[in-house]
Amino acid sequence: MTVLPRTTPTNSESAFQIIRDAILSGALSPGSKISEAHTCQIYGIGRGPLREALRRLEGCKLVEIKPNAGAKVSFIKPSQIIEIYEIRESLEGLACKLAATNANKTDCLALRSIITEQRLQMTQNNGDLAPLKEGDLDLHFSIVKVSGNTQLFQLLCHDLYQLVQLYRLQPNTSPSRPHIALEEHTQIVDAIERKDPELADLLMRRHISNARQELLANLSL
Amino acid sequence: MTVLPRTTPTNSESAFQIIRDAILSGALSPGSKISEAHTCQIYGIGRGPLREALRRLEGCKLVEIKPNAGAKVSFIKPSQIIEIYEIRESLEGLACKLAATNANKTDCLALRSIITEQRLQMTQNNGDLAPLKEGDLDLHFSIVKVSGNTQLFQLLCHDLYQLVQLYRLQPNTSPSRPHIALEEHTQIVDAIERKDPELADLLMRRHISNARQELLANLSL
DNA sequence: AGTAGCAAAATTGTTGACAAAAACGTGACG
DNA sequence: CGTCACGTTTTTGTCAACAATTTTGCTACT
Incomplete structure (x- = not known):
């Protein structure tokens, strides 16, 4: 019975944390688009996990996702x-x-x-x-x-x-x-x-x- | 210039709404597991869109997702x-x-x-x-x-x-x-x-x- | 009987390829 | 000059197959 539930985080989890921190630190500026192909190439992961991470960020209100238009970093008015x-x-x-x-x-x-x-x-x-x-x-x-x-x-x-x-x-x-x-x-x-x-x-x-x-x-x- | 941005919702959007309504109506009871294979077979969609829908529901706190263990309908204590x-x-x-x-x-x-x-x-x-x-x-x-x-x-x-x-x-x-x-x-x-x-x-x-x-x-x- | 270990099955994580939609650029026309 | 149309390109939506992890069930042993 292992008490620690997991050793390595999933790619989706890693991407979520990395992108969130990038947004909160300003590395990704508000309003800028997050291209799927570009982003998943940078982090060396597939588009599936990336899209899940983006959905989680959408839940945090940190990105806005529009159908067929992709994800943008939220801009707070x-x-x-x-x-x-x-x-x-x-x-x-x-x-x-x-x-x-x-x-x-x-x-x-x-x-x-x-x-x-x-x-x-x-x-x-x-x-x-x-x-x-x-x-x-x-x-x-x-x-x-x-x-x-x-x-x-x-x-x-x-x-x-x-x-x-x-x-x-x-x-x-x-x-x-x-x-x-x-x-x-x-x-x-x-x-x-x-x-x-x-x-x-x-x-x-x-x-x-x-x-x-x-x-x-x-x-x- | 079409004012209406889209005619048909994406599979992910449909799954999100259907599952959310199922949870809120009690059709999916709190604590019950949401199997990916089973669920996406029922709704006739792939696992990708379903997983995105589950991530959105996670953001609403309606489901809880644990790595390598799947999604459960939230149980409010x-x-x-x-x-x-x-x-x-x-x-x-x-x-x-x-x-x-x-x-x-x-x-x-x-x-x-x-x-x-x-x-x-x-x-x-x-x-x-x-x-x-x-x-x-x-x-x-x-x-x-x-x-x-x-x-x-x-x-x-x-x-x-x-x-x-x-x-x-x-x-x-x-x-x-x-x-x-x-x-x-x-x-x-x-x-x-x-x-x-x-x-x-x-x-x-x-x-x-x-x-x-x-x-x-x-x-x- | 009860349990430890291992193999098999089921489930989730991930990827790459294909389909569909939107964005872009080019060129013809008013 | 502006704009509309159309084909190309890029980007997103989706699926099916593969890899990794967890769970299950069986067997052997004390």
């Missing part, structure tokens, strides 16, 4: 990202509410450590904001995880955040507002630690609403 | 449906808030007509509750549509409701509480009509929370 932020506002508020209800001391310590790490990053290299973005996601992910709602985790951390990431590498990358965000994060974790679901909910909603407002302001420059 | 109801509570609250903000008179009339239709159905055949379920979904769908957030519509009406439907045809089908629900619906539409976003949000959250509580009570019988 500004109006769509605003809508997604409205959804995030609601769902991450819920995540905070649940997190404040369910978090134990270990959870709180983990959240707190992310904050201190992020604060450290900021004082050290205040020019480079790449690790801050990462830390920002770390905190949001961790809160959703602490919420205990696995469906919510799946939805937010696997589906919606990928779309947000896809948007970020499009026309106008917002510069973000690290100092204010860090302050808001601290208050949110405080509320979770104090087991105040309503406040945690409110603060997270406001936090994401602020980010959305800034998005709106940036795209009407 | 009670804990999962509770989590989904928590998400619905949050998202449909948002939908109501947006609907109350954006609804014009035509929208309000449409919502109102669904309510009156539902009330009519109830007084006529108070034994058969099948059309009530349909009307219930009609109202929820319409509110989400009126909200104007297309991403939210996609998420709620295409993804989450399918999972709810899949759960309904599993072990313990809840009898539901039509009269109370109708009353709650009426109040929600009232709030939307009065352009009171906060109240509409609150009422819808409470409405779904009540449904969730009843789910919880039913599965701990």
Whole structure:
């Protein structure tokens, strides 16, 4: 009885991961077409597994497939990202509410450590904001995880955040507002630690609403 | 220049729709395996298109595919449906808030007509509750549509409701509480009509929370 | 009887070839 | 000059056959 279900991933699985990462890193730019013949020649696989991988990516909303016209990397319009932020506002508020209800001391310590790490990053290299973005996601992910709602985790951390990431590498990358965000994060974790679901909910909603407002302001420059 | 992009759907598309409907209608029961050879023989198509259809269904969370083990119809556990109801509570609250903000008179009339239709159905055949379920979904769908957030519509009406439907045809089908629900619906539409976003949000959250509580009570019988 | 091992069957993963559709380019015509 | 038609080329949709993995069933042995 082998506990490990498999040793090598299938070609379809490999292609899925490779293409997904290529899309999320920007190597495949939004709107560009993914030619089957070309792509499966590059990765050295057949068209069958590739088409399955593309269908999975379609399920993640990362590519759009039209019959007899092939697959294109999704292009997220500004109006769509605003809508997604409205959804995030609601769902991450819920995540905070649940997190404040369910978090134990270990959870709180983990959240707190992310904050201190992020604060450290900021004082050290205040020019480079790449690790801050990462830390920002770390905190949001961790809160959703602490919420205990696995469906919510799946939805937010696997589906919606990928779309947000896809948007970020499009026309106008917002510069973000690290100092204010860090302050808001601290208050949110405080509320979770104090087991105040309503406040945690409110603060997270406001936090994401602020980010959305800034998005709106940036795209009407 | 033909405006209609295509006349006949692809085999993959047909298989996707047929299998999806079979799952949602209960013809394919949750947990049952979907054999490739068997299935593609029934529908008279090749394995390639069938596998693509299965990948799409996997993206809808209606089937689970494991490497070298094939596809099974998803089985929604009670804990999962509770989590989904928590998400619905949050998202449909948002939908109501947006609907109350954006609804014009035509929208309000449409919502109102669904309510009156539902009330009519109830007084006529108070034994058969099948059309009530349909009307219930009609109202929820319409509110989400009126909200104007297309991403939210996609998420709620295409993804989450399918999972709810899949759960309904599993072990313990809840009898539901039509009269109370109708009353709650009426109040929600009232709030939307009065352009009171906060109240509409609150009422819808409470409405779904009540449904969730009843789910919880039913599965701990 | 129960189990370990091995062979046979069934099922999934993958490929290449063929059919059909769309995209492209060329040329004739108004 | 623009546009319509048509043949070529490219790309997608589909199938059937092969390879690899899993499952099944049988046999032999303790």
